[in-house]
Amino acid sequence: xxxxxxxxxxxxxxxxxxxxxxxxxxxxxxxxxxxxxxxxxxxxxxxxxxxxxxxxxxxxxxxxxxxxxxxxxxxxxxxxxxxxxxxxxxxxxxxxxxxxxxxxxxxxxxxxxxxxxxxxxxxxxxxxxxxxxxxxxxxxxxxxxxxxxxxxxxxxxxxxxxxxxxxxxxxxxxxxxxxxxxxxxxxxxxxxxxxxxxxxxxxxxxxxxxxxxxxxxxxxxxxxxxxxxxxxxxxxxxxxxxxxxxxxxxxxxxxxxxxxxxxxxxxxxxxxxxxxxxxxxxxxxxxxxxxxxxxxxxxxxxxxxxxxxxxxxxxxxxxxxxxxxxxxxxxxxxxxxxxxxxxxxxxxxxxxxxxxxxxxxxxxxxxxxxxxxxxxxxxxxxxxxxxxxxxxxxxxxxxxxxxxxxxxxxxxxxxxxxxxxxxxxxxxxxxxxxxxxxxxxxxxxx
Numbered sequence: 001x002x003x004x005x006x007x008x009x010x011x012x013x014x015x016x017x018x019x020x021x022x023x024x025x026x027x028x029x030x031x032x033x034x035x036x037x038x039x040x041x042x043x044x045x046x047x048x049x050x051x052x053x054x055x056x057x058x059x060x061x062x063x064x065x066x067x068x069x070x071x072x073x074x075x076x077x078x079x080x081x082x083x084x085x086x087x088x089x090x091x092x093x094x095x096x097x098x099x100x101x102x103x104x105x106x107x108x109x110x111x112x113x114x115x116x117x118x119x120x121x122x123x124x125x126x127x128x129x130x131x132x133x134x135x136x137x138x139x140x141x142x143x144x145x146x147x148x149x150x151x152x153x154x155x156x157x158x159x160x161x162x163x164x165x166x167x168x169x170x171x172x173x174x175x176x177x178x179x180x181x182x183x184x185x186x187x188x189x190x191x192x193x194x195x196x197x198x199x200x201x202x203x204x205x206x207x208x209x210x211x212x213x214x215x216x217x218x219x220x221x222x223x224x225x226x227x228x229x230x231x232x233x234x235x236x237x238x239x240x241x242x243x244x245x246x247x248x249x250x251x252x253x254x255x256x257x258x259x260x261x262x263x264x265x266x267x268x269x270x271x272x273x274x275x276x277x278x279x280x281x282x283x284x285x286x287x288x289x290x291x292x293x294x295x296x297x298x299x300x301x302x303x304x305x306x307x308x309x310x311x312x313x314x315x316x317x318x319x320x321x322x323x324x325x326x327x328x329x330x331x332x333x334x335x336x337x338x339x340x341x342x343x344x345x346x347x348x349x350x351x352x353x354x355x356x357x358x359x360x361x362x363x364x365x366x367x368x369x370x371x372x373x374x375x376x377x378x379x380x381x382x383x384x385x386x387x388x389x390x391x392x393x394x395x396x397x398x399x400x401x402x403x404x405x406x407x408x409x410x411x412x413x414x415x416x417x418x419x420x421x422x423x424x425x426x427x428x429x430x431x432x433x434x435x436x437x438x439x440x441x442x443x444x445x446x
Contacts, residue, residue, distance in 0.1 A: 005022035005023060006022060007020070007021070007022045007023075007025075008022070008023070008025060010025035010026065010029070011023070011024060011025040013025070014028060014029070014155055017154060017155055017158070017304050017305065017308060018151055018152055018154045018155050018308035019151045019308065019312060020151070020152065020155070021151075024148065024152060027143075027201065028152045028155045028156060029155070030197055030200070030201055031140055031152075031155075031156045031159070031201065032155055032156045032157075032158055032159030033159060033194075033197060034136060034159070034194050034197045034198055034201070035133075035136050035137075035140075035156060035157075035159045035160045035163060036159035036160065036162055036163035036166070037163065037190050037191070037193055037194035037197070038132055038133060038136055038160075038163065038191070038194055039133070039159075039160050039163030039164045039167055040163040040164075040166055040167035040170065040190055041167065041187045041190040041191050041194070042125075042128070042129050042132075042133075042164075042167065042187075043163070043164050043166075043167025043168045043170075043171060044167050044170055044171045044174075044183055044186055044187050044190065045104075045125055045128075045183065045184065045187040046125070046167075046168075046171070047171045047172075047175055047180075047183070048121070048125075048180050048181075048183050048184060048187075049121060049122055049125045051180050052117055052118040052121050052122070052180070065119065065122045065123060065126070066126075066387070066390050066391065066394065067391055067394070068119075068123055069123055069126040069127065069387055070384065070387050070388060070390075070391055072123055072127060073127065073130075073383050073384040073387060074384065076127055076131070076383075077227045077228065077379050077380045077383060077384050078226045078227055078228065080096070080131065080227065080376070080379050081226050081227035081230070081376040081379070081380075082226075083095065083096070084372060084375045084376040085372070085376075089139065089142060089202065089371075089375075090198070090199060090202040092135075092375065093135060093139060093195070093198055093202075094195065094199070096131065096132070096135060097132065097135075097191060097194075097195050097198075098195075100128050100132060100191060101188045101191050101192060103124060103128075104184045104185070104187055104188040104191075105184075105185075105188060107120075107121060107124075107181075107184050108181055108182075108184045108185055111181040111184075112181075126387075127383070130382060130383035130386070130387070131379060131383055132191075133160075133382070134378050134379050134381075134382035134383060135375070135379070136198075137363040137366070137378070137382075138366070138374045138375045138378050138379075139198065139201075139202075140153070140156060140363070141363065141366045141367055141369070141374045141378075142371060142374055142375075143201065143202070144367070145367075146367040146368055146437065149364055149367040150311055150312075150316060150364055150367065151308065151311075151312075153307075153311075153360050153363060153364055154303065154304075154307040154308035154311070154360055155308075156360075157303055157307065157356065157359060157360040157363075158300070158303045158304060160359065161296075161299055161300050161303050161355060161356065162300070164296070165296055165300070170186075171183065174186065226376075227376045227377055227379055227380040228380055228384075230372065230373065230376055230377045230380070231377050231380050231381060231385075234373070234377070235432070236429070236432045236433075236436055237369075237373060237377050237381065239425055239428050239429050239432065240362075240365060240381055240429055241380070241381045241385040242385070242425055243320075243422060243425040243426055243429050244362065244381060244382070244385055244386050244389070245385045245386065245388050245389045245392070246389065246418055246419075246421060246422040246425065247323065247324070247354075247358070247389065247422055248386050248387075248388075248389025248390060248393075249389040249390075249392045249393050249396075249418060250327055250331075250389075250415050250418050250419055250422060251327075251350065251351070251354060251389075252389060252390050252393035252394075253393045253396055253397065253411060253414075253415050253418075254327075254330070254331070254347060254350060254415060255347075256393070256397050256411065257334060257343065257408050257411050257412055257415070258291075258343055258344070258347050260408050260411075261338065261339075261340055261343050261408050262284060262287055262288075262340065263284070264408075265340045266280055266283045266284055266287075267280070269283065270283075291344060291347070291348070294344075294348045294352075295347075295348050295351045295352050295355065296352075296355075298348060298349075298352035299351070299352040299353075299355040299356045300356075302352055302353065302356035302357060303355075303356040303357075303360070306356070306357065307356055307357050307360050307361075310322065310357060311360075311361065311364070315434075316361055316364050316365065316367075316430070316433055317430035317431065317433050317434045318430060319357065319361045320358075320361050320362070320365065320426045320429055320430045320433070321423060321426045321427055321430060322353065322357050322358065322361070323350070323353050323354055323357065323358035323426075324419055324422045324423040324426050325423065326349055326350055326353045327350050327415075327419045327422070328416060328419045328420070328423065329346075329349075330346035330347065330349055330350045331346070331412045331413075331415045331416040331419060332416060333345070333346045334346055334408065334409065334412035334415075335409055335412045335413050335416065338408055338409045338412070343408075365429065365433055366378055368433070368436045368437045369436075396411075396414065397411075400414070
């Protein structure tokens with residue numbers, strides 16, 4: 001007699017996109033809704049950041065602030081690690097999220113008294129975006145077993161992709177009628193809503209029970225090491241940190257390459273009189289609106305129909321090499337065919353893969369990790385090391401443009417070399433993921 005539980009209608013519907021077992025659909029959908037709201041909040045607040053930094057400051061100030069975020073993260077990440085060692089999982093999440101909500105309310109009050117907020121808010125939102133998103137994935141890693149995460153993260157990741165799209169549209173719709181500062185209150189409200197869902201999930205809603213002992217109120221078992229020490233003394237974590245740093249370095253430099261080719265092409269079009277009465281800003285804006293649309297649509301389709309199948313048939317160990325292989329092909333295209341359409345196609349392929357396959361797989365890499373590694377070390381990796389990629393890219397662009405006078409094709413060549421190093425690291429990370437899984441074993445089924 002078959003005692004296997006029957007799948008619900010929701011389980012069967014979600015089964016089109018991933019391997020959903022009986023009773024898993026509700027929790028997967030709630031987790032997807034959770035990250036949907038987090039990304040929606042970020043994209044609602046992002047235009048506020050741009051308006052403040054460009055209104056009160058300048059584009060140059062905006063670029064300098066990226067380095068400021070790295071310095072700030074060097075202090076914030078170890079402090080977060082101390083919270084990890086003191087608080088059970090749900091209290092940690094509640095305290096951190098409540099802090100960010102309180103900041104938004106404080107910013108709104110200060111704005112009523114015309115206090116300049118540009119620099120503080122820019123630094124704050126950079127920390128908020130990195131830390132809250134990383135914290136969500138730490139939570140998802142901790143309530144799912146390795147098997148569940150590998151099967152269901154594709155659905156959860158779709159929530160992130162959709163949240164970015166809906167958040168951008170919501171900001172576009174709301175910002176004119178309600179104003180810049182009122183958007184802070186909207187963002188705070190969205191964060192409170194997602195926190196309610198997090199607490200519901202932590203109590204073991206539906207069939208799933210948390211994979212660690214944190215929900216039971218047990219004190220977290222940690223080594224006492226700070227977040228950075230934990231990364232540097234654990235080879236798997238260090239390889240992951242370096243891999244993601246190189247990935248962000250490559251992608252950010254790729255955006256510079258695309259921007260320089262767009263600028264050059266538009267200038268030539270205007271000089272030839274083929275601009276149909278459009279200004280340079282209009283032509284550039286029109287190009288990027290199409291570019292972001294292509295990336296978002298491709299990313300959503302990949303997330304829905306491709307991610308779970310790649311993980312199922314190739315495994316996480318091989319799937320982690322998927323993006324660097326795409327990037328290697330993309331920058332070879334830029335080297336040999338540095339035309340606008342070719343570069344556009346290459347960047348759409350790279351970014352849509354990054355936002356879907358790579359974003360989901362990189363979070364799966366923490367599934368076999370300990371509680372401390374999932375929360376403390378992941379913050380260090382996903383915030384400080386990823387942001388260091390931006391700093392390295394800025395240094396490369398400055399050196400290449402101001403000192404060496406490199407052209408777009410030459411920047412693409414440098415990027416291709418970095419991608420090779422990134423690919424080797426991805427291969428090593430994949431191997432160690434498999435070894436770590438065997439060493440620590442699978443979590444008990446829930």
